[in-house]
Amino acid sequence: MLSKIDLKIKLAVLVVLAVMAGFVWQQVWSQQANQQYLKVDFFDVGQGDSIFIETPDKKQILIDGGPGEAVLEKLGNEMGFFDRSLDLVILTHPDSDHLNGLIEVLRHYQVAQILASPAQTDGAGFKEWQKIISEKNIPVTIGQAGQQIEISPRINFDVVYPFSGTGSGTNTSSIVGRLCYQQICFLMTGDIEESQEKTLGQTNFNLNSQVLKVAHHGSKTSSTDGLLSRVQPQLAIISVGKNNSFGHPAPEIVERLKKYTNKILRTDETGNIEIKTDGTQLFFEN
Ligand SMILES: [Zn+2]
Numbered sequence: 001m002l003s004k005i006d007l008k009i010k011l012a013v014l015v016v017l018a019v020m021a022g023f024v025w026q027q028v029w030s031q032q033a034n035q036q037y038l039k040v041d042f043f044d045v046g047q048g049d050s051i052f053i054e055t056p057d058k059k060q061i062l063i064d065g066g067p068g069e070a071v072l073e074k075l076g077n078e079m080g081f082f083d084r085s086l087d088l089v090i091l092t093h094p095d096s097d098h099l100n101g102l103i104e105v106l107r108h109y110q111v112a113q114i115l116a117s118p119a120q121t122d123g124a125g126f127k128e129w130q131k132i133i134s135e136k137n138i139p140v141t142i143g144q145a146g147q148q149i150e151i152s153p154r155i156n157f158d159v160v161y162p163f164s165g166t167g168s169g170t171n172t173s174s175i176v177g178r179l180c181y182q183q184i185c186f187l188m189t190g191d192i193e194e195s196q197e198k199t200l201g202q203t204n205f206n207l208n209s210q211v212l213k214v215a216h217h218g219s220k221t222s223s224t225d226g227l228l229s230r231v232q233p234q235l236a237i238i239s240v241g242k243n244n245s246f247g248h249p250a251p252e253i254v255e256r257l258k259k260y261t262n263k264i265l266r267t268d269e270t271g272n273i274e275i276k277t278d279g280t281q282l283f284f285e286n
Pocket of ligand 1: 048049095097098191216217
């Protein structure tokens with residue numbers, strides 16, 4: 001006959017086993033639910049850009065890191081505590097609102113490869129970025145229009161800007177890339193401005209994209225009709241800080257975007273914006 005204590009121990013073991021089984025199944029279900037989706041998270045990092053991409057086969061890419069450490073918590077939430085490696089980090093250009101968070105990412109994560117803008121600066125942040133890259137011996141490719149990066153089967157990142165000899169400006173040397181999964185594309189524009197958009201508009205690159213990361217946080221010096229008519233986005237994302245001192249996004253740009261798309265999402269209003277696609281449709285909240 002079982003004593004009361006034996007019974008209690010057995011019950012406790014059963015409860016623990018049931019909880020563990022439930023946890024395992026929850027993991028399996030959530031992995032299956034995400035399996036076929038490309039996921040793109042526009043992190044709310046205040047005034048700046050930081051975009052996390054995860055493919056169905058778990059390749060992980062980060063485009064820009066925002067202005068500070070906020071990106072670390074965002075990445076931790078998306079990737080989990082134990083995953084400390086990224087397959088690719090892209091620095092669109094070395095201004096602090098894109099670069100500074102990436103310095104923290106290089107410190108805390110193992111980064112397999114970097115794709116960087118050709119622009120360089122004399123700033124302390126850029127020097128630190130270069131120092132860590134050399135200490136950790138991370139391979140760096142300089143972004144140039146025409147590069148085609150196969151991230152996963154059927155998922156590509158095609159660089160459409162900058163061209164060689166573009167000049168040394170930071171915004172004006174931003175990497176622009178089109179991330180495509182079958183029929184769905186995202187155009188990532190960094191902080192390009194009017195004249196770069198004009199140059200892009202004169203190329204034969206296919207720029208048509210369902211999702212547009214609006215250039216330069218919605219600044220009035222970007223998002224020309226020429227570019228928007230080439231992209232024809234279903235959804236426009238503005239990555240911008242609440243009450244920022246630049247007045248981004250410019251009201252006239254928001255009005256202009258409305259001519260081309262009926263959906264605009266802003267990180268200052270919505271917080272993190274997560275978009276999933278199975279290669280044919282977009283899924284997002286709001
Ligand atoms: Zn910026």
